[in-house]
Amino acid sequence: MQTSLLGTSDLRVSPIGLGTMAFGRWIDEHASFQILDYAIDHGINLVDTADYYGPGQDQDVAFGDGTSETIIGHWLKQHPAARKNIVLASKVGQNTNPHQSTPSLSKTHILQQIDGSLQRLQTDHLNLYQAHLFDKGTPPRRNADHVKRPNRCG
Numbered sequence: 773m774q775t776s777l778l779g780t781s782d783l784r785v786s787p788i789g790l791g792t793m794a795f796g797r798w799i800d801e802h803a804s805f806q807i808l809d810y811a812i813d814h815g816i817n818l819v820d821t822a823d824y825y826g827p828g829q830d831q832d833v834a835f836g837d838g839t840s841e842t843i844i845g846h847w848l849k850q851h852p853a854a855r856k857n858i859v860l861a862s863k864v865g866q867n868t869n870p871h872q873s874t875p876s877l878s879k880t881h882i883l884q885q886i887d888g889s890l891q892r893l894q895t896d897h898l899n900l901y902q903a904h905l906f907d908k909g910t911p912p913r914r915n916a917d918h919v920k921r922p923n924r925c926g
Contacts, residue, residue, distance in 0.1 A: 773815025778859075783899055785859050789818035796826045796839030804843045805850075812851075818859045819844065822904055823889050824866035836866055838892045845894035861900035862889045877903055 775784040790811040795804040808819070821844055824836025841862065848855055864885045865877050886901060 773817075775817065778900070783859050785818040786816045788816050789820050789861075790816050792819065792821045792840045792844060793825050793829075794840075795821070795843045797829055801843050801846065805847050808844070808847050812854060812858070817857055818861065820861045820863075821893075822863035822866065823885050823892075824863070824904060838888060841889055841892035845892050849894050855895060859899045860893065860895065861902065862893070862898050863902045863904035864889075865904035 773786050773788075775786055777783065778785045790808070792804070795801075795807075799807070811819075821840045822836065823838050823841065825841070826837040826839030828835040828837045844860075864882055886898070889898065890896065
């Protein structure tokens with residue numbers, strides 16, 4: 773499958789990405805592994821997940837527990853050579869606590885959440901880390917060139 777550059781980055785992505793919102797929510801680990809195998813075998817290299825994806829999304833007060841990331845991490849552990857060919861994307865900013873509904877894009881929250889995502893995904897870096905939604909309490913910075921970026925994203 774052909775790839776193209778993602779925006780102005782040096783990331784080359786397939787025109788089709790694999791969204792994994794249903795992993796662990798409606799699709800069990802075994803079936804998720806089959807989907808990942810099929811996608812990778814057919815040239816899809818963009819795997820998109822979030823710290824929010826999992827069965828908690830269907831609760832009265834929706835929250836995420838990262839089950840999708842955990843499943844992908846289990847798959848990556850069984851396929852270690854595949855990691856270098858995958859553009860692994862995750863997201864932050866949704867509610868990940870069943871006892872509160874105060875998602876945030878604060879620096880503290882982002883640094884805490886990326887560590888959890890990396891642990892669940894069993895990898896040392898993400899290729900793409902995105903805000904899952906806007907946070908009115910944390911306005912975006914127009915020029916963040918001066919901000920030191922953690923080396924957890926590559």
